[in-house]
Amino acid sequence: MANEAEFAHYTDQIAKAVTEVHATLRSVTYELGDAEIGRMLDSRSDDVATLRRGVDGLYSAEQAVGRAEGAAVRPAKESLAHTYRAYQGDVQQQSAGIGTVQQTLEAQRNGTNPEDRRCLRAGAQALEGALKNLETIERMPDRATDDVAQLRQGVEFLKTVVDAVDNRVEQMVGQLSDGRQAAYNFRPSAPGVHDAQPSAKLNRTIGQMRDSLDGTRDYAHRLHTDLSRSSAEFGKVAEHAVNVANGAHAEHQHATKEAEQLADAVRAGVNPTLQADQQPVVSQAQSDLSRRLDGRVDPRIAYSMGAQERHSDNAGPARDQGHGR
Numbered sequence: 245m246a247n248e249a250e251f252a253h254y255t256d257q258i259a260k261a262v263t264e265v266h267a268t269l270r271s272v273t274y275e276l277g278d279a280e281i282g283r284m285l286d287s288r289s290d291d292v293a294t295l296r297r298g299v300d301g302l303y304s305a306e307q308a309v310g311r312a313e314g315a316a317v318r319p320a321k322e323s324l325a326h327t328y329r330a331y332q333g334d335v336q337q338q339s340a341g342i343g344t345v346q347q348t349l350e351a352q353r354n355g356t357n358p359e360d361r362r363c364l365r366a367g368a369q370a371l372e373g374a375l376k377n378l379e380t381i382e383r384m385p386d387r388a389t390d391d392v393a394q395l396r397q398g399v400e401f402l403k404t405v406v407d408a409v410d411n412r413v414e415q416m417v418g419q420l421s422d423g424r425q426a427a428y429n430f431r432p433s434a435p436g437v438h439d440a441q442p443s444a445k446l447n448r449t450i451g452q453m454r455d456s457l458d459g460t461r462d463y464a465h466r467l468h469t470d471l472s473r474s475s476a477e478f479g480k481v482a483e484h485a486v487n488v489a490n491g492a493h494a495e496h497q498h499a500t501k502e503a504e505q506l507a508d509a510v511r512a513g514v515n516p517t518l519q520a521d522q523q524p525v526v527s528q529a530q531s532d533l534s535r536r537l538d539g540r541v542d543p544r545i546a547y548s549m550g551a552q553e554r555h556s557d558n559a560g561p562a563r564d565q566g567h568g569r
Contacts, residue, residue, distance in 0.1 A: 252496040254377040263492035266482040268367045276468040285461040298331040302443035328442045339427035366408040371403040400483035414497035416460045423456025
């Protein structure tokens with residue numbers, strides 16, 4: 245029975261890992277769709293586009309500095325620096341918005357807290373444990389069956405998918421980091437430095453931020469499409485894992501019941517019923533007679549009993565006469 249118990253335990257652990265990963269992949273697929281990450285990226289891209297009016301504003305301020313003479317130069321430079329700092333604050337605000345998208349993507353990889361099991365990293369670890377459990381099962385006598393081989397193929401398939409998705413999500417996070425780095429580099433120049441061309445710098449920063457958002461949007465769309473196409477395969481792997489675990493559980497229950505029945509039989513053989521507790525077995529004739537002791541005796545039985553009594557009476561004197569002689 246030990247084999248059945250171990251088999252049931254390990255297949256149960258594998259089924260739990262596979263079903264958790266199946267749920268994780270469904271969650272990631274949904275998050276990468278147009279209603280979630282796609283919507284957030286589109287919204288951030290639109291927000292960044294609003295900064296383009298700042299390019300014209302900064303360009304006008306630069307031109308004013310170039311035209312200024314005498315006492316008007318200093319106020320023109322201060323106006324340029326003030327405008328530059330204002331748009332630098334706007335850029336950092338947009339960078340924070342991109343950071344929110346990064347956090348959402350990171351949550352798909354690492355979870356929202358240390359105990360979160362519905363994330364890609366936790367799923368990868370669970371599947372690694374499932375593969376180790378499969379190695380243990382395959383070393384058991386008569387357990388390297390076709391069902392177990394199919395289970396291994398399914399677990400390896402999910403592990404490959406989870407690792408690939410985790411890698412692609414990491415790339416998306418990196419793309420967003422490029423956009424945030426461009427925003428970080430957009431800093432106001434010291435007043436009086438006109439060759440910095442802040443309008444051109446803002447224009448480049450906006451382009452880099454938009455590129456990072458658009459590139460991430462493209463990655464998310466393709467990954468969402470790939471996962472959606474494979475969702476049926478993920479479901480089949482999970483279903484097979486649960487079926488194997490259920491079969492192992494039923495086998496374990498059956499083996500346990502048989503062991504209990506055998507133990508009962510052994511105990512009955514070692515400890516038979518005490519003589520005082522034994523009931524005599526009544527023959528069919530005695531049973532019939534006992535049921536008729538209410539006074540309604542069968543005539544055939546009464547005749548038989550009378551004949552026996554007459555025979556006994558006749559035999560008695562003969563034996564006595566014999567002794568007399």
